[in-house]
Amino acid sequence: MRWLGLDYDEGPDIGGPYGPYVQSERIEYYRAAAEQMLAQGDAYECWCSSERMDAVRAEQTRLKQPPKYDGRCREVQAQAEARREAEADGRSCVVRFKTPLAGSVTLHDAIYGESTFDLATIDDFVMLKSDGFPTYHLAYIVDDEMMKITHVLRGNEWISSAPRHLLIYKALGFEPPVLAHLPLVLGADGAKLAKRHGATSVFEYRDAGYLPEAMFNFLGLLGWSLDDKTEIISREQFIEHFTLDRIVKNPAVFNVEKLTWMNGMYIREMPLDSLVDVFTQALERDLPASVARPIDRALVGRIAPLIRERIKLLTEVVEYCDFFFADELHYVREDLLGKAFKDRADDAKSALARVGTVADGVSVWSHDALEAALRALADELAVKAGDLFSLVRVAVTGRRVTPPLFESMEILGKDRCLARLRAAADSL
RNA sequence: GGCGCCAUCGUCUAGAGGCCCAGGACGCCGCCCUUUCAAGGCGGAGAUCGCGGGUUCGAAUCCCGCUGGCGCUACCA
Numbered sequence: 001m002r003w004l005g006l007d008y009d010e011g012p013d014i015g016g017p018y019g020p021y022v023q024s025e026r027i028e029y030y031r032a033a034a035e036q037m038l039a040q041g042d043a044y045e046c047w048c049s050s051e052r053m054d055a056v057r058a059e060q061t062r063l064k065q066p067p068k069y070d071g072r073c074r075e076v077q078a079q080a081e082a083r084r085e086a087e088a089d090g091r092s093c094v095v096r097f098k099t100p101l102a103g104s105v106t107l108h109d110a111i112y113g114e115s116t117f118d119l120a121t122i123d124d125f126v127m128l129k130s131d132g133f134p135t136y137h138l139a140y141i142v143d144d145e146m147m148k149i150t151h152v153l154r155g156n157e158w159i160s161s162a163p164r165h166l167l168i169y170k171a172l173g174f175e176p177p178v179l180a181h182l183p184l185v186l187g188a189d190g191a192k193l194a195k196r197h198g199a200t201s202v203f204e205y206r207d208a209g210y211l212p213e214a215m216f217n218f219l220g221l222l223g224w225s226l227d228d229k230t231e232i233i234s235r236e237q238f239i240e241h242f243t244l245d246r247i248v249k250n251p252a253v254f255n256v257e258k259l260t261w262m263n264g265m266y267i268r269e270m271p272l273d274s275l276v277d278v279f280t281q282a283l284e285r286d287l288p289a290s291v292a293r294p295i296d297r298a299l300v301g302r303i304a305p306l307i308r309e310r311i312k313l314l315t316e317v318v319e320y321c322d323f324f325f326a327d328e329l330h331y332v333r334e335d336l337l338g339k340a341f342k343d344r345a346d347d348a349k350s351a352l353a354r355v356g357t358v359a360d361g362v363s364v365w366s367h368d369a370l371e372a373a374l375r376a377l378a379d380e381l382a383v384k385a386g387d388l389f390s391l392v393r394v395a396v397t398g399r400r401v402t403p404p405l406f407e408s409m410e411i412l413g414k415d416r417c418l419a420r421l422r423a424a425a426d427s428l
Numbered sequence: 429g430g431c432g433c434c435a436u437c438g439u440c441u442a443g444a445g446g447c448c449c450a451g452g453a454c455g456c457c458g459c460c461c462u463u464u465c466a467a468g469g470c471g472g473a474g475a476u477c478g479c480g481g482g483u484u485c486g487a488a489u490c491c492c493g494c495u496g497g498c499g500c501u502a503c504c505a
Binding site: 046050053057060061063064065066067068094096112115117118121122123125126127128129130131133135136137140155156157158159160161181183184186188190191192218221222223224225227228229230231248249250251252253254255257258259260261262264268307308309310311312320371374375385386387388389390392393394399400401402403404405406 | 429430431432433434435438439440441442443451452453454455462463464465466467468497498499500501502503504505
């Protein structure tokens, strides 16, 4: 959440007026709520063993009946018996909600509208576990009430549990908050992106070179839209325009391709200064250990404008500019010769030598002076400019795909360029 | 199996009875620009609005049924 820039006003790490914020320190509140429902007859202790529960469920499944607690401990008699067995085994009990056998509850959802659930389909669910900890159902309700929460926005997978929650609110005498269930985000396979996996995968996206701003923008537009055309929208605009009524009801498939495009947009639009920070970090991480640290931020500042529109992911930075930081290049003969000089190594070699002298003679070491000089040379050599440039490109950078050649040479500096031109020629 | 939710281009979406023989974006294809790669510009293919019935002068938009997808069905959240 922090990486995405999603901040919160209260929490275990920052405190707040309604603490404590750690569940284990709030046990007494959950206990008290359970006691209250026990006293009111809205809940009861269940002493059934997990073995019995498994057996009951197995039987129900076999009979193709919906698996649910059979309510044995609802009966005082049976409960007492179960209790004796449990105590003999040294087991403790759970507290279950005593769901009315008939009737219905109606959920008023801010997004999905009204839906009515038949209580007969809801079993006596556990609120307090045998270790004394509450289940989510009880915990969030007690916490939200005490913390004065007005809106609960959560994934759609909770909609089935909502009637239970309504039951608890009522039993405890709480006014339910606004409940809004959000459509799920599905993976490319169409299945729910599990929360447990999601937590790790946010960092996987970070490590894969995505910017938190792009991720935020992309995620914000899954299931919600500002209008019929806005794709790039800032955090501030989201805050200003976000409304529940523009949330769609259907699940969205997480489309990485679009995220990647969006990331490229953010890289291109980002203020240069921040971009340099981000690029520098990426290089600190991705450049080989042989490159001395810290990375020269000023140098990155000169390179950044050249590569910002060429990459979509931060992980691509290194492959576009490692040659600025490397001492020695390793040439792949095939790359160096390219199509134009294939089988003409001698010509390439002499061309490279000529490029060296011409470059050496350039009055100012600037990209346009270099370009003018090398274009003239290409004419003189009766070689296509593009072909000559490709040769020089690989000689100077070691790569076939690079930022603009002459700008790169300008940044690299005369000495290193001339040295590389020689090294390339020698390698042939 | 039970209960529930949902249903517009491959994907994200606009659309709340006539403006829609459906608009935008990603991706894809082509052209232009060009020293590579991108970016950018222009253009194109791509949805009988899941299917079938209604209601209406008129339906992607309202109603019903079907089908499909997904979710829940734990002493997990």
